[in-house]
Amino acid sequence: MKKITVVALFLLGTSSLFAQKTDEQVLKEIYKQALTNSKSYTWLDHLSNDIGARLSGSANAEKAVQYTKAEMEKLGFDKVYLQEVMVPKWVRGEKETAYILDNKTKTVVPICALGGSVATAKNGLTAEVIEVQNFDELAVLGAAKVKGKIVFFNRPMDNEKIESFHAYSGAVDQRYAGAQKAAELGAVGTIVRSLNLRLDDFPHTGAQSYGDLPKSKYIPTAAISTNGAELLSKTLKKNPKLNFYFKQSCEQFEDVLSYNVVGEIKGSVTPENIMVVGGHLDSWDLADGSHDDGAGVVQSMDVANIFKNIGYKPKNTIRVVLFMNEENGLRGGQKYEELSLKNNENHIFALESDSGGFSPRGFSLECNKANFDQIAGFNTLFEPYLIHSFVEGHSGSDIGPLTSKNIVKAGLKPDSQRYFDYHHAANDKFDAVDKRELELGTGTMASLMYLMDQRGILK
Amino acid sequence: MKKITVVALFLLGTSSLFAQKTDEQVLKEIYKQALTNSKSYTWLDHLSNDIGARLSGSANAEKAVQYTKAEMEKLGFDKVYLQEVMVPKWVRGEKETAYILDNKTKTVVPICALGGSVATAKNGLTAEVIEVQNFDELAVLGAAKVKGKIVFFNRPMDNEKIESFHAYSGAVDQRYAGAQKAAELGAVGTIVRSLNLRLDDFPHTGAQSYGDLPKSKYIPTAAISTNGAELLSKTLKKNPKLNFYFKQSCEQFEDVLSYNVVGEIKGSVTPENIMVVGGHLDSWDLADGSHDDGAGVVQSMDVANIFKNIGYKPKNTIRVVLFMNEENGLRGGQKYEELSLKNNENHIFALESDSGGFSPRGFSLECNKANFDQIAGFNTLFEPYLIHSFVEGHSGSDIGPLTSKNIVKAGLKPDSQRYFDYHHAANDKFDAVDKRELELGTGTMASLMYLMDQRGILK
Structure with a gap:
C-alpha cells in the first residue's frame, strides 16, 4: 500500500x-x-x-x-x-478637536471620530458630561439624567486579563454600541475611552453602529485617548458641571x-x-x-x-x-x-x-x-x-x-x-x-x- | 501529618x-x-x-x-x-568617527568603540582593510596578508536560528576576541560587524578582551552598524585597496x-x-x-x-x-x-x-x-x-x-x-x-x- x-x-x-x-x-x-x-x-x-x-x-x-x-x-x-464588492465609504474629514471646559480652564484632549459616526454641527458641540462604566449604569440613570448630555463611557480594558484580546472583548461594547444606547436616552454625543491597555495620548478609532435607530437620532461619537479619559474623569469628580466641547466633520458617502x-x-x-x-x-x-x-x-x-x-x-x-x-x-x-x-x-x-x-x-x-x-x-x-x-x-x-x-x-x-x-x-x-x-x-x-x-x- | x-x-x-x-x-x-x-x-x-x-x-x-x-x-x-566591589572604569570619550575612503569618495559609517578598547592615535587611524568571516580564515591569511591592515570581521548572526541568543552565541567570538587574534598577526585595528539580526544604522558595543597580549600590542577595535558592514563589504569587493579611517578616544582608568x-x-x-x-x-x-x-x-x-x-x-x-x-x-x-x-x-x-x-x-x-x-x-x-x-x-x-x-x-x-x-x-x-x-x-x-x-x- x-x-x-x-x-x-x-x-x-x-x-x-x-x-x-x-x-x-x-x-x-x-x-x-x-x-x-x-x-x-x-x-x-x-x-x-x-x-x-x-x-x-x-x-x-x-x-x-x-x-x-x-x-x-x-x-x-x-x-x-x-x-x-461594494463597500461603505466613510471619510473622517478635518482633524477633530476637543477640550474640557472646567470653569474658565480649557484643556485640549486628543480624540478621534469613531468609524461610521456622524459629524457634529459645523462649529462643534458643547454639553455637560455624564460618566458611566457600562450600559447598566446608563440604564439606571435613565433619560432624565442623560438627556442633552454627552455620555462618557470610561470602563477601562481589564489589565488583569493575560490575553489582551480578552480585555478587549470585555470593553468593546462601549465603542460599538455606546452611541446607540446613549442616543436612545436623549444624549447629544458620546465620548468613549480608547481601547488601549496603556495610558498614552493616542485616540483609537474603530467601528461603531447606531443599530436600528432612525437616522434623525444619530449622535456624534468619538474615542478619547486613555490619558484624556483619566483627565476627564478626574476633572468631572471635582466639577460635575464642566462642559466638554468636540468638533468632527466626518461623513458617510454612498457605497463604492x-x-x-x-x-x-x-x-x-x-x-x-x-x-x-x-x-x-x-x-x-x-x-x-x-x-x-x-x-x-x-x-x-x-x-x-x-x-x-x-x-x-x-x-x-x-x-x-x-x-x-x-x-x-x-x-x-x-x-x-x-x-x-x-x-x-x-x-x-x-x-x-x-x-x-x-x-x-x-x-x-x-x-x-x-x-x-x-x-x-x-x-x-x-x-x-x-x-x-x-x-x-x-x-x-x-x-x-x-x-x-x-x-x-x-x-x-x-x-x-x-x-x-x-x-x-x-x-x-x-x-x-x-x-x-x-x-x-x-x-x-x-x-x-x-x-x-x-x-x-x-x- | x-x-x-x-x-x-x-x-x-x-x-x-x-x-x-x-x-x-x-x-x-x-x-x-x-x-x-x-x-x-x-x-x-x-x-x-x-x-x-x-x-x-x-x-x-x-x-x-x-x-x-x-x-x-x-x-x-x-x-x-x-x-x-572594585570595578573597571572605561570611558568612551568623544563620539567616534569613521569613513570608507574609496578612491576619492569618502562615506561616513556609524561605529562605536568596543568596551575595553584602546584609543586610536589622536588624529585617527587609516589603513587598508581585509575582510574575514571567522578566525580560521584569518589564520589562513596569516601575518603576511594581515600585517598593517584593519581586519574586518563580518560574519552575520545566523538568521535561521529560531532563538536569537543562539545566533548571538555563534557570532560573538568576533567581538570578544577579534582584536586579540588580529593583533597577534600584526593588524593595526579591527572593525567588527554589530551583533544585530536587523540591517540598521546602530553600532552595538560590548565587551572585548585582548587576552594575554602585552599592552604594547593592543590595537583599537570598534563595532560597525550592520548597514555599515554591508556597505564596507560591498565596496571592498569593488576596490580591495580602499582605505578605512576611524578615530576613537576611549580610555581605561584605574579600578574604582x-x-x-x-x-x-x-x-x-x-x-x-x-x-x-x-x-x-x-x-x-x-x-x-x-x-x-x-x-x-x-x-x-x-x-x-x-x-x-x-x-x-x-x-x-x-x-x-x-x-x-x-x-x-x-x-x-x-x-x-x-x-x-x-x-x-x-x-x-x-x-x-x-x-x-x-x-x-x-x-x-x-x-x-x-x-x-x-x-x-x-x-x-x-x-x-x-x-x-x-x-x-x-x-x-x-x-x-x-x-x-x-x-x-x-x-x-x-x-x-x-x-x-x-x-x-x-x-x-x-x-x-x-x-x-x-x-x-x-x-x-x-x-x-x-x-x-x-x-x-x-x-
Missing part, C-alpha cells in the same frame, strides 16, 4: 520530492525560507510606507488592491483575480466599488477542495495599519511565495485571499462566501492572520473535536519554533462567513501583549513591526497550511 | 493564610499584582529616563546604586545593604569602588537557606540599558514588593541582589560569591533576569535532573500565564559564580526575537519596553520564587 502511494505521488512530479521528506524536514525548510528569503517585510514596507492608510473606499485601498494583485501575479499563481484580491494555486490531487489563507487589505485611516492588517496580508501572500521557493505543489487548491472591508462592514468576507455558495465550492480549511505581526505563539481554532485534536497533535512538530498554544476560539472575522460543511477555521495567534498599544491608532506603523516576529508568523502559517494540505480534515 | 503541618504553619503568622491557598490561587494573586499594582515600570522609568546609562565606574552607576537602595528601603526588607545592592527578607522557617533573585545594575554607556538590564533590576525588586503586597512571608531567606559590572568584568557576581563563601552561606536557588523585558516564555535551568523535572512539572500551573518553555541552558551571568552544593539556577526566558535589535546600542531605551510584557516577566519571576520557596530543592 505504501509502495503504491509513493508511485502515485511520483507521477505528480515535484510532489514526489516531498513524499521522501519528513514533516520535520519540510517545516525546517519553510521556517528557513521565512527567516532568510521571505518577502513579508519588503511588501509590508511598501503597503505601509508607500501606500499608507487603506480605509475601504479610499484611493489608497484601491492602490493596495492593484499593488497586491501585481505582486501576486509575479509569484506564479495559476490565476490571480479580483472579486467585486472595491475588490477582494485572490491568488489561486490549483490542487494537484483534489483541486475541488479549497484551502484559504488570508488577511484583510483595508485598514483604519489614522495610520498605515501595519499590524492591522498589513501583517496578515503579506504573511498570507508569502505562504504562496514560500511554497513556490521550496517547490511544494499542494494537493488541494490554495487561495490567498486579501479581503476588503473587514474594519467597517465585513463586506469582503461576506462577498467571498456568497460567491463560494453560488459556485458550489467546497472549502476544507481557512487560516486568517489578523492579530498583528507579533511573535507567533499558536493557533485559535474553530472546528470539531477530531480536527482540533489533529491540529493540537502538531505540537511536537511546532515545538522547535516555539509554537505552543492550540486553543478553541475565534479564528478570523473575514473567514467567519464561510459555511462549507466540516470546514476547519484557524487564526494565527501571535503574542498579544502589544496589540492594543497600536490597534486602530496613529502609531500602527511599519516601525512597530519587528521583521523576525513578522517572518516567524509567516513560517508558522505556511507550516500549518502544509500540514493541513498533507493530512486533510477529519469528518 | 497534614494536621501537624497546618498547626506548625499557623504558628508562623501570615504564612498560615497561604497554607490554605492552592498554588493556583497564589499565582493568580501574584500575576494580578504584577499587572495592576506593580512598580516595575515606574522604577524603570526613573532608572532609564532620570538616571540613564550606567556603565560601571560612572557617576550614573553610583546614582543607580543609591536610588535602588533607597527604593528597597521603602519596601520593608529586614535589611538593605551594599557590598563593596562600586557596589552590589542587596535587600534581604529573613526566612521564617529555614533562614539559613538563601534564594537569590537579581539582575545587573550596570549597563553599557550608549543608552539607558532599559532592556539590558534595567528590566531585570526592577523585576527583581518587584518580586519583594509583590510578596509584601500579598502578605507572603517566605520560608527561606530571600535576597534581591542588584549586581554591579556584569557588562565588562562580572566583578559584582564574583564578589557576591566570594562573600558567600567567606560567610559559609548556603544558596539553594538563584533566579536572574538578564534577557530583556519582553513577553516571558519560560525558564532556562541549570540543575540536576530531579530539580529540572520538578520545575518542568510546574508547567500546568504556569499555562494560564502562557509560560511554556522549560529548557536546560545558561541561567544568568551574575549568578554564574555561585557554587553552593545542589544549587538550582534559573534564568527568565522572555521572547528573544527583538533582543538584539537593542542590545548594547543607542536604542535600548525606555520606549523599547512594553509595560505589560515587563510586568508579566515580574509576575513570572515572583511565581517561580514562590513555588521554589514552597517546594525547596531536591538533592
